[in-house]
Amino acid sequence: MKIPSSTRRNFTAGLLGSASFWMYGGHKVWADALQSESLQSYEPKYFNREEWLFLNAACARIFPADAHGPDAALLGAPEFIDRQMDTPYGHGELWYMSGPFKEGAPNLGYQLSLPPRDLYRQAIAAANTYVRDHHQGQTFAQLTIPEQIALLKLFEQGTMTLGAVPAHTFFEQLRQNTLEGVFSDPLYGGNKALAGWTLLGFPGARADFMDWVNQKGAPYPFGPVSISGETA
Amino acid sequence: MCAKKVDAIVIGAGWAGSILAKELTEAGLSVVMLERGDERATAVEGDYPSSIDELRGAIRHRLFQNLSQSTVTIRNTLDQEALPYRRLAAFLPGEGVGGAGLHWSGVHFRVAPDDLALRTNVVARYGKNFIPEGMNLQDYGVTYEELEPFFDKAEKVFGTSGEPYTIKGKIAGNGNRFAPDRSDAFPLPAMGEVYSASLFRSAAANVGYHPYALPAANASAQYTNPYGVQMGPCNFCGYCSGYDCYMYSKASPNVNILPALRQDPKFTLITKAHVLKVNLDADNKKATGVSYLDLRTKKQVELDADLVIISAFQFHNVHLMLLSGIGQPYNPQQNTGTVGRNFVYQTITTSRAWLSPKQYTNLFVGAGGAGVAIDDFNSMNFDHGPLGFVGGSPVWVNQAGVKPIAAAVGGPGGKAPTWGEGYKEAMVDTYRHSLTIDAHGSNMAYRDVYLDLDPTYSNAYGQPLLRMTFNWKDNDIRMNQYVVGKIEPIIKAMGATKYSLGMLKDGEVFDTRRYQTTHLGGGAIMGTDPKTSCVNRYLQSWDVSNVFVIGASAFPQGMGYNPTGMVAALAYWAAYHIRTTYLKNPGPMVQA
Known part of the structure; x- marks a missing residue:
């Protein structure tokens, strides 16, 4: 497990999982603070600066911040994806x-010669x-949020290609890896x-x-624990 | 291993191979089992908590076949060019010791007796013209009564949990009333029922169907099997399918057979041994042994044997027969040959019901084999006459433990978005308050659905890949639609707030990108006629009598039930006849 680097990070990480953080925590202020910190605190090993900014923006649009909690960028999905590339x-x-x-x-499946790391490189550049x-x-990354969403919808539904990569193939790769980052054990860098x-x-x-086994419709009462023993 | 010759070679360390290796060593034979994957021990890599890792497990395919070395090509129709199955998705064959028997769920059925003689039964009830043009409907050539002792034996080895209906003709429990008679009880009582399964049970009964507890090779209590190996009680952790069971509750070759087998000095297991072909004598009438590639040294090794058991995963069995020249390859144009013929799958579609926000289904709680099912629309348990199709589906709630990545990537279902605004709201509702119901049905065999060698693509060892020609057919689509229609009243009786019915669409094309099931079958089918089957009723090759081909490759049709119970029973059946008949007088056990 990565040890958080600052007291502030410890504090925000501790709060992130709790409902009270999102209901009472001054949502925008904290989100901005975490956003800038998450961009700075992890140095991507594979993606270059422009790719990294693209990834952070795209992850946040695919899994946005809302009343249910933070976006995928804050949850470390870009770090997860970067680490998966190697x-x-x-x-x-x-x-x-x-x-x-x-x-x-299409029903015969993926037929490109590109492994994920090359797929990202080509498609983000294009x-x-x-x-x-x-x-x-x-x-x-410099577009407005509505413009970014519109573009991702174009990639998802359109017939355009990004380099050698059909845009919808790239979009689905991005969507899948973003959600993997949000929901995998935190030992892989996401699900902060x-x-x-x-x-x-x-x-x-x-x-x-x-x-x-059978709670007759009542919710399971305990919060999550990770493989390393982290709780929320 | 320094011996160049052994009594028997067993190819593949899954259920079929482990059963045959156990039986043959018990008969006094020296047995070498060749497994191309790694050694797998739950205590080493399947332990808690490191195995409770969805990304490493089901998502990155820790226990599945690594396609980088070998895969299949797939096309839908004869006039199409087949392309490689480059990423695992639609089906997930295993690799390594235990095979798919290590990462399976544990649903452990017997067989619907009518399915064993489906052609005979359909013709008797509806006439020959009822069978659609191009459907290769066939019988297995073996009866339920003949197989019953071997179903019983397999359940005792697997430590299967379930509730009987009748034992020796007398009602013995509230089990599946369509199930055939049993000679004995299940070794363990039925698994507990999660909330979703108990809702399904009462709703299905209210609608007039006949719910029963799924038979599960997940141990409902501590158990010691006839080989002396122990299982722990299942704690519904939900990590069955795609995982090795850290509780030692899910039956696997690794837990239930190999610990006993490994102690037998006549048994040798060689891992990282990729069998290239079965070697035949000059007349192609006898196998002399196998050639395999030692993946550690990259050297080819020849190993001789009197008896060769091909017991790898279904399509690897067919691939190996084609590469070895055992039997005549099937030709769909001329309708000649048998190897690759009657390649079948299963139809499976999932429907979803959403409950009120006060009802939590706790989808992460589950066991792979547990649940509640109905058989009212399986096999020949209902009148097909006015419906005009062959086959059927059990219907069930089988809450096997839904993990978050799979749930999130699959999406909230219904018309909800799969990302962006509104996604999280819908996903939370679906994950907390919904349940799923499957129609897990049969798939018939067709003249233009088959397996052969691909003309273009090859594996890492320079051998042609196996080519699948497969598509959905009208008969099976209509069967699925009919059965899914019967799910709707159950969902309504549950008091669902909304629901979506999953079914095959008219003209739907097989899609390799979406997981459906790993229950592939046929291609080396058993039967009574060497013109239309590869192996006889003892799973002995018609063409090379010292080769037996064991597995779901023997199924002439894809049945509604999960295949493992049938595979295990056929393995014990074949082993029994090898031990009692073949070894005394090696040669064809049925005259062609």
């Missing part, structure tokens, strides 16, 4: 990656090129303060419901 998964070592690579019917062309030289699990009511690694 795993066997990120390198495509879990996929059959032998050629020939041919396009086919997405920012597209944004610059259509938004007076700005990057995705177990806030993803708290949101859903998932008790994490407790994994013992011998006495709770």
Whole structure:
């Protein structure tokens, strides 16, 4: 487990999982503080600065802050994705990656030669090129939130390609990895303060419901615990 | 291992292979079991809490086949070019000791007896013309009465929990009234029922159906099996499917058979041994052994044996037969050959009901094999005459433990957004207050659905990949739609606030990108006629009599039930006849 680097971070991380934080905690102020801190406190190992800003913005649009809690960027999804890029998964070592690579019917599945790390690199660069062309030289991260949402919808539903990557393929990769970051054990860098699990009511690694098999509709009473023993 | 020759080689360390290896060593044979994956021990890598990790487990496929070395290609129709199944999604074959038997859920059925002679039964009840054009409807060539002792044996080895209906003709419990008679009780009482399952039970009964506890190879209490190995009581942790069970409650070859087998000096397990082919003599009538690649040394090894058991995952069995030249490959145009014929799957669709905000379903609580089901629309338990289709589906609530990544990526369901504004609100409602009901049904065999070798793509060892030609057919789509229609009144009786019915759509094409089930079957089917089956009723190759092919590859149709119970019973059935008949006089046990 990463040890938080500052007292303030400890304090905010401790509060993140609790309802009171979001109801009474001066939502905007804290969110801004965490936002700037999360951008600074983790130094991406794989993504460059422009990619990193793209990722932070896109994660926050896919899983936004609202009355239910913080967005995916605050929960560490970008850090999660960055760290995944240097795993066997990120390198495509879990996929059959032998050629020939041919396009086919969508229902026959992924047919690109790109492992996730290359897919991100190509698609983010192409997405920012597209944004610059259509938004007076700005990057995705510099757009307004409604503009970012509109663009992600275009990627999700459109027929455009980003480099060699169909935009909807990239979008689905991004959506999946963002949600993985929000809801995986915090040992992978996301789900900060177990806030993803708290949101859903998932008790994490407790994994013992011998006495709770059938609560006849009552909620399970305990909060989550992580593999390392972190609680919320 | 320094011996170049052993009595028997068993290929694959899953359920079928472990059962055969146990039986053959008991018969006094020296047995080498070859497994291409890693050694897997729950105490080492499946322990608590490190195995309670959804990302490493079900999402990054810790226990599944690594496709980077070998996969299949898939196409929907004969005129299409097949493309590789590059990422695991629709189905999840296992790899390593235990095979798919380590990461399965644990639903442990017997068989619906009518399914064993489905062709005969359909023709007798509805006439030959009832069978749609192009459907290869066939019988297994074995009866329930013949298999019953082996179902019984498998349940005792697996430590299966369940409630009987009849034992030796007498009502013995409130179990499945469509289930066939039993010679003995389940070794353990039925698993407890989670809230969603108990709601389903009362709602289904109110509608007039006949709910029963799913038979589960999840131990409802401490248990010691006939091999002397122990299981602990299941605590509903929810980490069954995709995981090894840290409680030693879910039956697996690793927990229930291998601890006993490993102590037998006649048994040798070699891991990281990828079998390239079964070697045949000059006439292609006898197997002489196998060639395998030692993945540690990258060297090819020849191992001779008198008996070769092909007991890998369903489609690996077929692949190995095709690579080895055992039997004649199936040709769909000419309708000749048998290897690859009757490749089948299952239909499975999921419906969802949302309850009131006061009702928490605690979806993370679960056991892979536990739940409540109805069989009113399975097999031939209902009148197909006016419906005009063959087959059926059990329907159930099988709350196996829903983890957050899978839930979140799958989305809230209904018409709710899958990201962005409104997503979290809907996701919380779905995760806290909904339940799912599956129609887990049959899939018939068709003349243009089959397995063969791919002409373009190869595995890491230079061998052609297996090619699947598979699509949904009208008969099975209509069956699914009919059965899902029967779910609607159950959901209404539950008092759901809203619901969505999941069903196959008219003309729906098989989609490889979405998990459906790992219950693939057929391709090396059993039967009574060597022109339409690969193996005889003892699962012995018609063509090479010292080769037996064990697994769901033997199923002529995809049945409504989960396959593992049937695979285990067929394995014990084949082993019994090898021990009592074949070994005394090796040769064909049925004359072609």
